[in-house]
Each structure stands twice: as C-alpha cells, then as structure tokens.
Amino acid sequence: MEFPSTSATLETLPNGLSLILDPDPSAPVVSTQLWVETGSIHEGAHLGAGLSHFLEHMVFKGGGDFGPVELAESVQAAGGHWNAYTSFDRTVYYIDGPDTGLTTFLDVLCAMVFKPHLPESEFEKEKDVIRREIDMGLDDPDDRASRLLFSTVFSHDPRRHPVIGYRELFDSITYDDLRRYHRERYSPDHTCLCIAGNFDPDSLRQTIDRVFASLPRSASAEPLIPAEPVQLAPRTNRATFAVPASKVTLGWKIPALGHPDVPAFDLAAAMLGRGRSARLYRKLREERGLALEISSWSWSMANQIGIFAVSAEVQPDQRDALIAAIREELSAFSSSSFEDDMMKAKRQIAATQFRSLTTVSGRATDLASNWHEARDLDFTRRYLAQLEAVTAADVRRALATLTDSRESLTILDPEGVSAPSATRSPTRKRTEPETFTLANGTTIALLPDPKVPVVALQSAVRAGSTSETSQTAGINRLLAAAMPQATRHRSAEELANTLESLGASIGASAGNNSLLLQLAGLSPDLGTLVPLFGEVLSDPALDSDSIDREKASQLTSLRETLQDPLSVAFRHLRQRLFGRHGYGIPTLGNEDSVESLSRLSLAAHHSLHVRGPNLAVALAGDFDPEEARDLLSKAFNELPEGDPWHPEPSEILDPSEDVIHVDKKQAVLAIGYPGSAALDEHRHALRMLNEWASDMAGPLFTRIREDLGLAYQVGATQFHGHDTGLFAFYMATDPAQIELAESELMSEIGKLATGGIPDDAFERVRSTVLSATALDQQAPGSIARHAAIDLLFGLPASHHRELPGIYQKLTPAQVENAAAALLGTRKPVLIRVLPED
Incomplete structure (x- = not known):
C-alpha cells in the first residue's frame, strides 16, 4: 500500500512565516503546532548552557495581552491540551483540543512565542526549577547513557552537549542573554505554523493574518554550527x-x-x-x-x-x-x-x-x-x-x-564493575458498536471506523494486582511479557516473523485490575491477525527459557524503580494504604517473589484467569463487521467456560506516615487517599478534580511551583479499582524545602476538600476534560482498549462515547461533594522520600 499524498497546503506569509493547513472534518478536534527552527545547536556563544530549553520554559510566563495565569486559563477554558519541547534543532509548541478553541489556541501561541513577557521577577525562580530538572536527569540512567553516547560519537558537533545544558553553564545565563536570544531566534521567518483538524481554510487564513501578519522578520545572522570531522579511530x-x-x-x-x-x-x-x-x-x-x-x-x-x-x-x-x-x-x-x-x-x-x-x-x-x-x-x-x-x-x-x-x-x-579489557480515506459516518457474547461467556465488541486502513485488537482478562499474593507478586507482569513470545504451535521466530512481515505488532501489559493483550496491524491482514491473536491469548507456549529471560528483564526494571524516588514513594504509599495484598502489591513484584515464579505457576495463573467469563475482546478500525464476527467467534469459541473469577474485598489500613531514604539528590512527597471504584458514582467528578489538581492553571502548579518555586514536579494521579481505588498527590522538591513544600501541599489539599473546584475555573476544567476525552478517542488502539476494559466492568462497549455528555452535566456542587467525601473524611497516608544524608 502506498502512503497517501497529502492534501495539505503550504504557503509563506510576507513576513516569512510558513503556514501548513490540513483541514479534516472527520472529528471535532484540531492540533495547532508552532515549530521554531532553533534548538540547542543554535546557541552560539552559550553552547551547552541550555538557553533554548530555558526560553521554552519562560515563554509560559505570559505574553501579549495574557498574563501567566490568563495563558493557562484561556487554554483550559477552550479545552486545550498544551505543551512544548526543545531538541537539538527545533523548539515546538503545540495545543490540541476541540475545534471550537482554534482561535484561542492561535492567539495564545502567538502571544507566548512571539510576544512573551519574560518577566525578570520569574527569571531566578524558573532557574531553580530547571536546576531540579537537571538534577533529575543526572539521576536517570537512560539519560546518563544517552549523554555518554552523544559526547563520544561527536567531538565538534554541538549535539555532543545535552539539550538541557550543563549546570555550571546554565547558571551563567543572564536575563539579557535570554531576551537577546529570543529576539534573534524567535521570528516568523524561522517558524512554521501547522494546523490539522476540523476548520475552514478560508476563514482561518483571515484569523492567521490578524494574529501573525504584523510580526517582523529577524535581522540577525544564522549562528555558525561546527562541522564534525571525519573519525579516524575507534x-x-x-x-x-x-x-x-x-x-x-x-x-x-x-x-x-x-x-x-x-x-x-x-x-x-x-x-x-x-x-x-x-x-x-x-x-x-x-x-x-x-x-x-x-x-x-x-x-x-x-x-x-x-x-x-x-x-x-x-x-x-x-x-x-x-x-x-x-x-x-x-x-x-x-x-x-x-x-x-x-x-x-x-x-x-x-x-x-x-x-x-x-x-x-x-x-x-x-x-x-x-x-x-x-x-x-x-x-x-x-x-x-x-x-x-x-x-x-x-x-x-x-x-x-x-x-x-x-x-x-x-x-x-x-558501580564496582571492572572496565573491559496517497489521498486520505473519505470521511464516513461513525458506525455504532456491536456487542455479542459467545457460548463460553466471552464478550466481544466490534467498533468499525474506515478512516485509515488499520485495525486494533484488544483483550482484557479479569486479573491484575488483586489476583496476586505476596508470594506471586509480579506474576501478571511476567505472564504479560511471556505470552506474546511464542505459542504451542508457533515458535518465537515463527510468530515474530509472521507479525513483522505484516507490519503488525503485539504486546501485553498488566495493571491493577486486568491482564491486557493488544495487537495492531493493517486491515487487509485481519484474516491472519485474528486467529493469531486468539492463539497467543489462549495457547501461549510459556517455555522456561523465555520465562527466565523475561524474569531477568523484569528484575532489572524492578531494581531500577527501586532507585527512582517517585517510584519508591508510590510503592510504599500503596503498601501503607492497602497492605501487602490486593492493590498494595507492586506491579513488578519484589525480588523474592519474581525469582520464585516458574512455568508451572504462570501456566496455573493463565488457566485460572483466561476463561470465557473473565474475558472481553474489542476490535476497532477498518474492517467488515460480518467477516470480523466470524473470525472472532472462531478464534475464541474454544476458550474454557466456568465461573467468573472475582477478587477478594480490598482492605484499607489506618492512615500512617513513613520516611524512606534513597541515594538521590531530590526529595519526593506522596500523599494518598482511598479512591473510587470503577463504577462509583463519584468517579467522573473525581476526574474533574484530578484534572484541576494536575493542570498548569490549577492550584498546585500555580501556588507551589510558580508562586513559591518549591517543586519541579507537582500534581495528582488516580486509579479506579473493583471496590476502591487510589487518589494521590505527589511532588518532587529540594530536600532543604521539604517541610515548607509539604505544608503548602497539605494546605492546597485542604482547600480542595472544602471547596472543590472554584466556580470561575469550573468551565475551564470541564473544557480540558472534554477535549482530553475527544483526543483519546481518535486512534483504534485507544478505542479498543476503552471498550474492552468497560466490558470487563459490565459497562457497554460504547460507554466511552457517553463520557462527553456525562461531563457536560456535572455541576460544581457534585465535584465539591466528591472532593469532600474523598479528602475530608480521613487523614491520608503520607510518604516522604529523602536523600540518605
């Protein structure tokens, strides 16, 4: 199949701004991206200081007619999801969200990128934030390995330096340096504005002309980028x-x-x-x-x-x-x-x-x-x-x-180891999902979408953390890694060859409530992919050699998480909240439990859980429903029947506090409460609360990170379980500021418990949640995953389509009641992770 020619248009405005427009009315969402052709290799005399990355942070402090709070609030009110990143040769700013917010997204991007305030009062405060980010990178083994490679391969090329910069060079950046760099590099002739999604090009061009046409070109010369010489020796x-x-x-x-x-x-x-x-x-x-x-x-x-x-x-x-x-x-x-x-x-x-x-x-x-x-x-x-x-x-x-x-x-x-010696498919009306149940109890959903010739298969098995004990901790993760390796009828090489010859991929994962298997491929190959998917799920080989290899990888991942302060914090948080069973069991397990797992234990776990009544399957993408119905019925009809497995009731322990010491530079605080079950009436209100507590316009970010400069990372997270869940707050901070940071975070949590989301912010939060929901329902893989998990909890396969209507009906009072029930009825579990010294 030939990659389709694009129907997008490219034009250049008089001031040099490149404009790409790709209208597509198939979904009510847009992606608005500004690509500035400047990155760490363009920093000239400040090479290695991370000036490009620092500027990316600072433009979020307000621009044009927007203050820093107004920027975030405007994006949130329009339902936008925004972020930015800096690499070697570009800095990219983007906002994804509903098509109704496009004008706002353009105004915001232009203001912050081309007309930033760059307030001097925020200069040193944001420097402290990036210093924490530099420290976190130095604590990350993958970051260290990447730096080692690039500094070795390149001797003169500026890519030998990390994008974020070196601490000593970063500290030398002055406020004038920052403003000068923005003036020289952030100009329309260095920039591409790309918009894809649902919009009318003619009317949009008028808006773009209003917003961007008056911006001046740059008069500065391009920086000299040294050429890398020929390498003459290893x-x-x-x-x-x-x-x-x-x-x-x-x-x-x-x-x-x-x-x-x-x-x-x-x-x-x-x-x-x-x-x-x-x-x-x-x-x-x-x-x-x-x-x-x-x-x-x-x-x-x-x-x-x-x-x-x-x-x-x-x-x-x-x-x-x-x-x-x-x-x-x-x-x-x-x-x-x-x-x-x-x-x-x-x-x-x-x-x-x-x-x-x-x-x-x-x-x-x-x-x-x-x-x-x-x-x-x-x-x-x-x-x-x-x-x-x-x-x-x-x-x-x-x-x-x-x-x-x-x-x-x-x-x-x-440490301690010795050195070595074509045209897009036409838009069609969305088809309603179809759900049917096989005689053995397997529930199957079909979710057709002919937009792109791809398909996604997803199965969800009722298992997860609640199916493990302290002796079998980590078994779901290990089973998920071993299942896609081979089947009893196909060797690992045969299975991988078959899939990869089709450009398909298969993988599995384990979560709190389920064991998930997913497959993605191209539509013409559905007749091959469905039987193969059923074979991997129902009849994996689980050979001992494969299990031993995956066990070694899992143990390595486990040991790495035990060195990551945030992972350590949540590991202990869950144990202090749920005990050493159910949701208190870490997904990766522990060293003793993982070491003890065998082929026999994995086969027994698979046999207990992979049964018709415990299984939901969803297929999404471009396919013929009649053909798919027949293929899926044949693939899963032979699964055993039996009674469905149900987890034991969860136990919630009394509130407690703990201090954990690790050999790292930053401190981490995690605060957790028993959350809502998957079918709890408050779950949608808590999604709103979680968004408010995590957003850049929310109280934690604006107060703790921006106003006080106490944390590099601060936010909230949650998961829903079969009878309870977890709602947690987290923060990474300087160890010297941990007491003040904790006091401020608890103060903000107290405000959430008594007031929920303020009325003047509620609609902005709702817009963000609605747009996140729309963005999450684009790709077939995501749609299939939602449907399979919803079916497993007894919800209809189309439940994800009902979410926008549910969030539209939520009121501030409902969220306030949910917040009070969650945060105001008991003390939390509190975990502090501090450096060893």
Whole structure:
C-alpha cells in the first residue's frame, strides 16, 4: 500500500512565516503546532548552557495581552491540551483540543512565542526549577547513557552537549542573554505554523493574518554550527552509575538525511533490532541469552550527520561477550541472505507511518516534520518510496561503511564493575458498536471506523494486582511479557516473523485490575491477525527459557524503580494504604517473589484467569463487521467456560506516615487517599478534580511551583479499582524545602476538600476534560482498549462515547461533594522520600 499524498497546503506569509493547513472534518478536534527552527545547536556563544530549553520554559510566563495565569486559563477554558519541547534543532509548541478553541489556541501561541513577557521577577525562580530538572536527569540512567553516547560519537558537533545544558553553564545565563536570544531566534521567518483538524481554510487564513501578519522578520545572522570531522579511530567511553545491569551502545556516524544510503541504514536497523524476530534479538537474547534487551536504531537529520547504533542491556559478567557477539553478527549479517527480513522491515516502517495518520496531532507532526527536514509536505511518502526501492545490495554497501575505525563504544556499568579489557480515506459516518457474547461467556465488541486502513485488537482478562499474593507478586507482569513470545504451535521466530512481515505488532501489559493483550496491524491482514491473536491469548507456549529471560528483564526494571524516588514513594504509599495484598502489591513484584515464579505457576495463573467469563475482546478500525464476527467467534469459541473469577474485598489500613531514604539528590512527597471504584458514582467528578489538581492553571502548579518555586514536579494521579481505588498527590522538591513544600501541599489539599473546584475555573476544567476525552478517542488502539476494559466492568462497549455528555452535566456542587467525601473524611497516608544524608 502506498502512503497517501497529502492534501495539505503550504504557503509563506510576507513576513516569512510558513503556514501548513490540513483541514479534516472527520472529528471535532484540531492540533495547532508552532515549530521554531532553533534548538540547542543554535546557541552560539552559550553552547551547552541550555538557553533554548530555558526560553521554552519562560515563554509560559505570559505574553501579549495574557498574563501567566490568563495563558493557562484561556487554554483550559477552550479545552486545550498544551505543551512544548526543545531538541537539538527545533523548539515546538503545540495545543490540541476541540475545534471550537482554534482561535484561542492561535492567539495564545502567538502571544507566548512571539510576544512573551519574560518577566525578570520569574527569571531566578524558573532557574531553580530547571536546576531540579537537571538534577533529575543526572539521576536517570537512560539519560546518563544517552549523554555518554552523544559526547563520544561527536567531538565538534554541538549535539555532543545535552539539550538541557550543563549546570555550571546554565547558571551563567543572564536575563539579557535570554531576551537577546529570543529576539534573534524567535521570528516568523524561522517558524512554521501547522494546523490539522476540523476548520475552514478560508476563514482561518483571515484569523492567521490578524494574529501573525504584523510580526517582523529577524535581522540577525544564522549562528555558525561546527562541522564534525571525519573519525579516524575507534572511540570508547565508559562510566559507572547506580544501575543493576550494564548499558552498552555501539554507534557509527552515517550520512545526513537525503543521502541515498540513509533508507538502507533504516532498513538494516529494523532487520537487526526491531522486534522479536529481528536478527540480534533472536540470536543474542533468545538463543544465546547474552542480552537482557537489545535493539538497533538509525537516526539522521537534514544537513547533519546521523548515528547507526546497537543498544543493549546486559549482565556485567556477560558484557564483553555481548560486545564481541554484536560485532560478529554485524559482520555475518552483510554476507547472509536477508531478502525476507528486508520485506518485513519495509512493512514495519510503512505500518508505523500509517498509524501516524490516525490522530490530528500525528498528522500535524508528520507535516511539520516534513517541512522542517525537507520543505516538502510529501516527504514521508517520497521517503517510503525510496525505502521500497532499496535492494539487498544497497544495504550491504551501506553496512560496509561501518568500519572498526568509525566505531564508538559506550558502556554505563553498575558501580564496582571492572572496565573491559496517497489521498486520505473519505470521511464516513461513525458506525455504532456491536456487542455479542459467545457460548463460553466471552464478550466481544466490534467498533468499525474506515478512516485509515488499520485495525486494533484488544483483550482484557479479569486479573491484575488483586489476583496476586505476596508470594506471586509480579506474576501478571511476567505472564504479560511471556505470552506474546511464542505459542504451542508457533515458535518465537515463527510468530515474530509472521507479525513483522505484516507490519503488525503485539504486546501485553498488566495493571491493577486486568491482564491486557493488544495487537495492531493493517486491515487487509485481519484474516491472519485474528486467529493469531486468539492463539497467543489462549495457547501461549510459556517455555522456561523465555520465562527466565523475561524474569531477568523484569528484575532489572524492578531494581531500577527501586532507585527512582517517585517510584519508591508510590510503592510504599500503596503498601501503607492497602497492605501487602490486593492493590498494595507492586506491579513488578519484589525480588523474592519474581525469582520464585516458574512455568508451572504462570501456566496455573493463565488457566485460572483466561476463561470465557473473565474475558472481553474489542476490535476497532477498518474492517467488515460480518467477516470480523466470524473470525472472532472462531478464534475464541474454544476458550474454557466456568465461573467468573472475582477478587477478594480490598482492605484499607489506618492512615500512617513513613520516611524512606534513597541515594538521590531530590526529595519526593506522596500523599494518598482511598479512591473510587470503577463504577462509583463519584468517579467522573473525581476526574474533574484530578484534572484541576494536575493542570498548569490549577492550584498546585500555580501556588507551589510558580508562586513559591518549591517543586519541579507537582500534581495528582488516580486509579479506579473493583471496590476502591487510589487518589494521590505527589511532588518532587529540594530536600532543604521539604517541610515548607509539604505544608503548602497539605494546605492546597485542604482547600480542595472544602471547596472543590472554584466556580470561575469550573468551565475551564470541564473544557480540558472534554477535549482530553475527544483526543483519546481518535486512534483504534485507544478505542479498543476503552471498550474492552468497560466490558470487563459490565459497562457497554460504547460507554466511552457517553463520557462527553456525562461531563457536560456535572455541576460544581457534585465535584465539591466528591472532593469532600474523598479528602475530608480521613487523614491520608503520607510518604516522604529523602536523600540518605
């Protein structure tokens, strides 16, 4: 299938602003994105200071006619979901939300990006926030490994520096530096405005002219970006960190985007390390057991050389053997026959690109990225055509350039470890879901949507944390990892080959209440995908070797979470609230319980829970309902019957407090209350309360982060259970400010308990929740997941479509009553995570 040509338009305003419009009336949502062509590589004399990232933070402090509170309130009132990010060569600001808020979104983006106040009174306060963010990055092993790689591969290229900057250089930024950088780099001729979704282009152009036409061009010169010299010898860089396993990457420089070898490198990366059937994964993880995890990737930018790399996690005692094995496999791969693998890789990449078209945000990002990289809105389609034309000889030629002298090896070891020696589908009327039940009790929902030729299958099994004990903690997570590996009729290689040859993917996860299996693929392959999905769910192989490998990975993930202050806080919070059973059991388990899990215990758990009465299945996307009904009936009809499994009632412990010490720099506070059940009458009101407590315009962010500068992270989170749930507040702060931060957070919680959401903010919060609901119901995978989980709790498969009407009817009094019932009836569980010193 050919990637569709875009119908979007590209034009340039007189002041140099690039404008991309992609009207699509199929859903009442829009994505509005401003891509400013400036990032960490453009900082000139301040290279390495993180000036671009700092400016991204500061523009949220108000602009034009909007103060900082008015910015957030205006976006919230219009139902917008906004954020920004900074990378090496761009800073992107975006607002997604209902089409009714488009004019507001444009006014806000223009004001904050091009006319920011940059208040001097906020300068040092926001600096403290970013200092905490820098500290958090230094506590993150993945961030450390990434920094190590880029600083090794590049010797002169500015991408050797972290986007957020180094602490000592960041501290040297002055207020004048910030204003000067904005004046020189934030101009319309450096910017692309991309809008996708439901709008009328003609009337929108008038609004855009009103908002953006008067902005002046920049008169400043482009900064000089040093060129990376040819690498003449191999490079090795190693560091140690508090990680349970070594993180290894072998990387090579490759040409910039646009070079004819780039598609060949992308295909080589997919063949070697994308998916379970990939060469490196199969041979070095599955067959030889050298790697805990392994993948390969290829990354190129326009006018900037890129990187081809193999990344892996490995037990330290197998690190050197794995490095040697990776080199051997790369050498052997070039001389092997891989035409079938290449066809599969082409399908995988094409499927990923097709899925990007299922949401307005994905479409806008694709178009703006095409402009940014190539000034060609159809660049994705042209690139996929180039990819399709790549031959095995092209791949071999490209891989031949990955010589020993151009290799860069980076190793992040645990502390104490020794060093080594076409046209979019026409919009159609949304079809109503259909639900039916098989004789064995399996409930199935069909949710057709012909917009894009993709399908998503989702099953939900009644299990989760409440089906575990202290002895089996983590069993659902391990079962979820082992199930998609192989079936009793297909080996791991056969299963992975079948899926990836179709550009399909399968995965499983475990949550508080369920075990989930999901599959995504292309519509023409439904006849193959449904039987395979049923086979994986009902008849997994669960072989001991596979379980041992996944167990090692789970233990590594568990040990990493035990080093993350926020994860530690919530782990203890749940145990203090629910005890050491039910929702108090950590999803990853503990080291003793995971070590004790066996094939027999996983098979018994699977047999108990994967039965018709415990199972709900949903199919969403482009399919023929009659064909799908027949396929799904055949795939699940043989599941065993029996009585449905029901969890034991939850136990809520008395309120308590605890202090946990970890060897990290920041402090974390977690405050938890028993939340609502999945069918509780207050659950929708608490969604509103959660949004108010988490939003940038809400009381926690504005008071604790903005006014007082006490926290980098502050917000709320919740989950619903079968008979209770969790509603929690969290905050990451400076250890020296923990007492004041805790006092302020408890004060704000007290205000929520007595007043709920203020009347003047209620409609803004409602708009945000409504737009989040609309944005979450675009992609087939998300729709199928909602439907399957709702069916499991006895709700109709169409319940997610009823949510907008439910939120429209909520009143401030209902939310106030829910807040009082949640927060005003008992003391919370309070967990403090502090540095060891």
